Amino acid sequence: MEFGLTEEQRLLQQSLAGFLAAACPLDRVRAAAEAGDTRPSDIWDGLRDLGIHGALIPEAYGGVGLSLLDAAIIAECLGAAAAPVPFTATAVMAPVALLAAGSEAQREAWLPRMAAGDAVVAVAVTEHIGAREGAGVEAVAGRLRGKAMFVLDGAAAQACIVADTAGALHLVLGEHVEATALPTIDRTRAVTALQFDDTPAEPLPGAAGHGEALQATIDAGRVALAADTLGAAQAMFDKAVEYAKERRQFNRVIGSFQAVKHLCAEMAAALEPCRALVWYAAHAQQAIPGEARAMACHAKAHLGEAGRFIARTATEVHGGMGFTDLLGLHYWFKRIGWNRQMLGAPEQARQEAAAAQGWLAAP
């Protein structure tokens, strides 16, 4: 038994964190966010050179063929840097959907371009988890009608994988549908709304039936968002501890006051077990199918809760400076808040975890 990361995974973590520390410091995050650029080419191309876009794509399609645990490690690094790049949809959910349900022609058409960083594929599944504003997409005779909201990685996507109300998946070309940006608190990631009006779409042939491909897609996305929160929360926590060791008041560093020390200890106690939960949930998606659903839901929900606690507490430890734009902590604060709401907020995710364990009565 070895519960932990392999040497290769630690190397992946180190090389990606090293790249992001150099290419994506706070100033770069700020500049991209202020310019509304959710895919700056310098960071995007650097990630391509590291094989990040094709992490989950098999080598036969030009990718690296890594596991979902590797993808979670990548998501954690991106969250730690608040990196303004598409990832959850285009590098995790879309590859999972295409590999689970895409035709050979669809895979050949899209996976190599995605791996090379030449195509971004958005994912529209929000309404399958919980519909707001009366949104929802109907498929009728190969065409889509309706509205999809909170489409992940939706800005400038070449294509989008769309779930219909029956749980089937469709591939829609970007040029066939109009995307409206939905500005959110988190300016490091892009979400859009898509309006379908008899829009031509290609079904993913393997996604008919009981929605397993859709579920696997959502679960993979949830694990990625949980891992992103893990990295972002760790970054906020590290900054808070560092600040508590430097900032002096009453002739003492504030970290020597128990009032502050205990906040740091509470953050550590909340955050550290999250790491093991994210690892296990990611591992379970491919290695323990019977637990995959419940674990993805639990990771998403638990990281949502722990992330919120750490985001507010780390800000508080920084005192008034934490509240300023100058320090930039708010980029992580907002990213954690965004992750919590997307693909099912904690209450929804826990409800699904209950269902996955057979604890909901049949309707």
Added chain:
Amino acid sequence: MLLSHSPEHEAFRAEVREFIEAHRDRAPPAFGRRGPPDERARQWQRLLIEHGYAARSIPKEYGGYGAEPDILKSHIIAEEFGNADILGGHDGDNRLVPTLLELGTEEQKRAYIAPTVRGDMLWCQGYSEPGSGSDLASLATKAHVDGDEFVINGQKIWTSGAHYADMMFCLVRTEPDAPKHQGISYLLFPMDTPGIEVRPLVTMTGEATFNEVFFTDVRVPTSQIVGKRGEGWFVANATLKHERGGLGDPNVAENRFRRIVAMMTNETLDGRPLMEHPAYRDRLLKLQGQMLAMKFNGMRVLSHAIKGEEAGLPRWIVKLNGCELNHQMDALAIDLLGELGTLYPAAGVAPDPTDANPHLRDAGAWQQRYMLDLGLIIGGGTAQIQKNMIGERALGLPKEPKAAQRQEGAA
């Protein structure tokens, strides 16, 4: 990530399961059990030692099973007994026995370890004093040397089991002029030594599990010291380390969680199972998320231990989080029962399987656990002390300045 075990360990797991299946009728009840072992519990412990499921890596010459230490096998044993909801074995007193093995003389090991692991010799821990709780090193119970004896005077408190223990391991101040950490010695003596008075301290659970212990000219041979004079603090820290490892065990939380799931499936409110009530279900799922995180954290700690590595932060948080989690589970169980959750055995002490009230659930154990687990949040290093240790030792935050330094700073 490799979650499977070697064929050797899988075979071992099968053996443990087979043993449990064959012998489970002989096990004493597992849930809510407190107090001194009865004859059934002692026989069970002997059977477990014989098969290597208790005192497993304690050498044969000291009454153990004498296996090579194998952390994973110990873990498998704990896991299987937990899953089967069967009372597991123990290694004697989990603070004293490791200390004697590490620091005791050969005579001490031979005299004490074997009866202790069998459960025939029961110990109590004489550490805390009325004026020395979290600041244990300030303890004031004194012992001076008279000929070849220590003469002890003073008082201990929170002494679990002193009213039935055969022996005490005790911290006393033998060097009053030395700095506080260097003036303490670690002594072993029988509880029937003249001059010891035990007064039960009834707790909020209605039980007298703790005691006050008073010493008036208690004479103990100087050979009854573990380590040297003035080294008692360091000897005791070896045992505190062992105690801390035990509190907050994720297996306990998982076991308790399973009981709550069963309760939510079986108990009804307005004719519907509690599991169908969304507010209760969400609380269950929230706790499950926390429980799973601590379970996997425990697997991570275990992996480090197997490799002989110090796990660091993942280990430091176990007592704080685990005890809090258990307490929250007890609270949920009580809330699930609503008004039924207030019922308590007529005798005033739980659990009481003989209580005839048909509405009483789990013999009243949940209310008892709710109070007892609050006691465990406080005992064994309070939650606040745990946070200091996490902050200072794991995160490297500076210590609180000493009171004297603060006064100088203010002057």
